[in-house]
Amino acid sequence: MADGDRRRRRAFIGSFTAAGGSGIVTAAVAGHGGALTPLGSADGVPDPSYLALSADGRMLYAVSETEDGAVAAYRVKGETIEPSGPPVRIDGSGPTHLSLAAGHVLTANYGSGSVSAVPVRADGRLAGAPSDVLRHTGSGPHERRQRGPHAHQVQPDPSGRWIVSVDLGTDSVRVCTLTDGRLAVHREVALRPGSGPRHLAFHPDGDHAYVVNELTPTVTVCRWDARAGTLGPLTETPLLPDAPAGDAYPSGVVVAPDGRFLWTATRGADMLSVFAVEEGGERLRPVATVPCGGHWPRALTLSGGFLYVANERSGDVTWFAVHPGTGVPEWAGAVQVPAASCVVIG
Template identity: 75%
Template sequence: MRRREGTAVASGGGRRRAYIGSFTAAGGRGVLTAAVDPDTGALTVLGAVDGVPDPSYLAVSGDMLYAVSETADGALAAYRLGGATPELVGAPVPVGGSGPTHLSVHAGHVLTANYGSGSVTVVPLRSDGAVADGPSAVLRHRGSGPVPQRQQRPHAHQVQPDPSGRWIVSVDLGTDSVRVCVLEGGALRPHREIALRPGGGPRHLAFHPDGDRAYVLNELTPTVTVCRWDADSGVLTPVAEKPVLPDPPAGDAYPSGIVASPDGHVVWTATRGADVLSVLAVEGDALKPVATVPCGGAWPRAITFSDGFLYAANERSGDVTWFAVDPGSGVPRRGGSVQAPAASCVVLG
């Protein structure tokens, strides 16, 4: 795996920072800030910002940090970066949906995927980066799947723009589908819905850096669905499905996070229960298993990659582990960990 240079985003006078989301209902401290050692990838916790319940998923955009509040009511919070810790800007605003689990920033808006209500919300941003008082649109998904405990209704789990910026893509675990929309005037216009294998429970999607493929991670069956992506027409076409574990799991195995390497040579996934990270080599439209390594903790809820290092937020062991990634094979080697109670995600900025 070749490392791409110049991908780091600096904040706080050029110092790298990591921001760790958590579940305050399970003992999390809110949003943790950590310094990043550029040579080793090591994290050193600097402080925490409380006041927003369950800030489980984060996104950095410029000098702003945004967080969902994954509660029954569902809210979105904004923080300004630059100081020792992020500064909360105003009160969290409602998203018009319950249990938001993911968010992304695009074209002057924040989009949230609301798992509990099975919807996607659009919240406009003000000129200073603060969020508006409420959503400009809420798009509710329809449908269900064959797994009664998890798929009785829609469960939107992720929303993001495609690499071209023309389309908004949302992944729904409850309906076994991916929806493609257009963001127009603060509203989402549905373009098409792509059905995946029934019962797979798609959770997250990662685009190949070339922008012509996408990898959908399935939570209910530990697999990745490889898809071709046509940005001109907004069409996602499933072509293959690959297990993320070398053998059928003996116990619980719930994939959670997926990342494509910046050079497009490998895909990494995290699986809870099995508590491992998997390395899959990209070979055209196929994925080839390379290695499976322990995640360094328990219940890895999310992973991220930055400047040669992979980070895993381990929810149940309450830590974030960092790994140096072999530049040839993409296999991660554990470097260390830092305590982060009820950690749910980590982003760098």
């Protein structure tokens, strides 16, 4: 981006085109108040449900959460994005998450229970077919949701040495290496059977991680050792004071840059939960629960003191001003985005 574009923040909103979404929506982010103003959309791939920006903000990557599964790259040009080459098949189905690490785009493929590594060229374009596909194995006690593996998230750890994949179907987190485009499991960490881990967020200290569990509305606090590549579960904390079984499905989790607070979203209950992070990262103290302002909050993003929520079924993105002292979000605005699924800001 040109220097002028760098000073103007942009939001990129993923959506489910199969449910009426318009693809990837680009929006301007107000310098004060955090408001989003849609600028346009791109529909290069179906169901671009999850997005990731390159570190320099010049490239945007999207999964295509379809049976055939693909990833696409876009060049960011001011108020628009342009496809940078054709989408690439990932040799996996139903990708729900992606991230960048070691010159690759990594996708977590929920349908096939696998993780794919797609090489990225120096100019940000996708180089071609996956260099490797790591297939998870295993199952869990939930009859319908855990008959096999379901990789839901993949990301590098803060040290950059390890790749961490969270699997809802096997109740586990895999710590992997990525060397010369090849993925290998270093260690598989078991969580409570039937918990259904969905997403993980690291504490900025690099020594702790928090796993949100979808099949039970809880978050598991873990100790992380980047030197050894080990993840140690410590405690499990409920997300909601009263969560009827079958009506609460946690989704997103984010940690404050200073490590003082953690926020989660729960679908069905349509609530945001706020926790104070205490005891050096090893304890979560419930602070408040706040309505998310929509229905079926799928993902959370924290940027510029505002918490953004992609509400899939109500078709909107809501944003909240976060109180710096308490961490409690206060509703500040909303914008209509049909079938919204995630927001990234850069």
